[in-house]
Structures are given as structure tokens and as C-alpha cells.
Amino acid sequence: MQCPSCQHTDSRVLESRSADGGRSVRRRRECLHCDFRFTTYERVETVPITVVKRTGSREIFNRSKLLHGLVRACEKTGLEPARLESVVDEIELQLQQQRHGREVSSAEIGELVLQQLSEISEVAYVRFASVYRQFQGISDFVATLESLTRRPAHKRPDGALAAVS
Numbered sequence: 001m002q003c004p005s006c007q008h009t010d011s012r013v014l015e016s017r018s019a020d021g022g023r024s025v026r027r028r029r030e031c032l033h034c035d036f037r038f039t040t041y042e043r044v045e046t047v048p049i050t051v052v053k054r055t056g057s058r059e060i061f062n063r064s065k066l067l068h069g070l071v072r073a074c075e076k077t078g079l080e081p082a083r084l085e086s087v088v089d090e091i092e093l094q095l096q097q098q099r100h101g102r103e104v105s106s107a108e109i110g111e112l113v114l115q116q117l118s119e120i121s122e123v124a125y126v127r128f129a130s131v132y133r134q135f136q137g138i139s140d141f142v143a144t145l146e147s148l149t150r151r152p153a154h155k156r157p158d159g160a161l162a163a164v165s
């Protein structure tokens with residue numbers, strides 16, 4: 001493994017630890033040439049998942065985009081980003097395990113998100129569901145959520161929800 005500091009190719013492993021719920025191994029390394037310390041992760045190579053949008057166009061599933069959208073959707077719902085990251089982990093895992101053709105519709109991803117949110121936060125669930133009808137793909141999803149969060153507070157659906165939850 002090439003040293004990020006001096007590009008020397010030999011390093012020694014100081015520590016190996018299971019990470020990401022056992023799905024990867026984290027290694028702390030030290031460069032044999034300059035003693036620079038760095039971290040590497042080893043994980044099983046996964047096949048990219050293709051998302052088919054309602055329009056029929058395709059894009060590669062991007063977990064960062066999904067997480068970004070979820071974080072926005074769940075603002076002020078009391079859900080920690082770490083909790084949302086585990087939601088995305090779970091969805092990605094399900095997609096990897098269940099998809100033989102590695103193609104999934106954006107609607108199916110939306111359903112998986114709703115299923116996860118329904119177990120952890122009613123407010124987040126309803127908020128996500130309120131934008132879900134316009135869900136065309138992950139980027140459209142993010143754009144929709146952004147427009148939702150830019151609306152004045154008194155017009156947001158979660159204002160009313162907060163009052164009853």
C-alpha cells in the first residue's frame with residue numbers, strides 16, 4: 001500500500017480491526033520509509049446498483065446522495081445523522097443481497113426508505129412520504145427536499161406534525 005506522504009510502497013500494519021458492522025477491516029499502517037501513519041479499509045467488492053428512474057433513465061446508486069437527502073428530510077426530527085447513516089447502510093445491504101439484476105427502481109428505494117423510517121420516526125416518515133410522490137431519482141429527490149426546507153416554517157407540513165407528535 002503506497003504511503004500517502006512519500007509514495008513508498010512498503011508499510012507495516014500496526015493494528016487490524018473489524019469495522020462497519022463486520023463488513024470491512026480497518027488497518028492502521030506505518031510507512032517503512034518515513035514512518036507516516038495512515039488508515040486503509042478492506043471490504044468485499046460490490047456490484048454497482050443501477051437505479052431506474054420513473055422517466056426510464058438510469059443512474060448508479062449513490063449512497064452519499066441518498067444520505068444527503070435523508071439528512072435534509074429528517075432535519076428537526078431529532079434523528080441523528082449516524083442513525084440515518086445506518087438506515088442507508090441497511091438499504092444498501094438489502095439492495096446488494098436482493099437484486100440479482102442489480103437494477104432497482106427509484107420507487108422501490110423510496111419504499112425501502114419509508115419502511116426503515118416507519119420503524120424509527122413517525123415525523124420523519126411522514127415528512128419523507130410528503131415529498132415521495134415527486135420522487136424521480138436521487139437527484140430529484142434531493143432537489144425536492146431542498147425546496148421543501150426553503151419554504152417558510154409556517155407552511156411546512158412538519159410544523160403541524162410537530163404540534164401533534
Ligand SMILES: [Zn+2]
Nearest residue numbers: 003006031034
Ligand atoms: Zn512514507
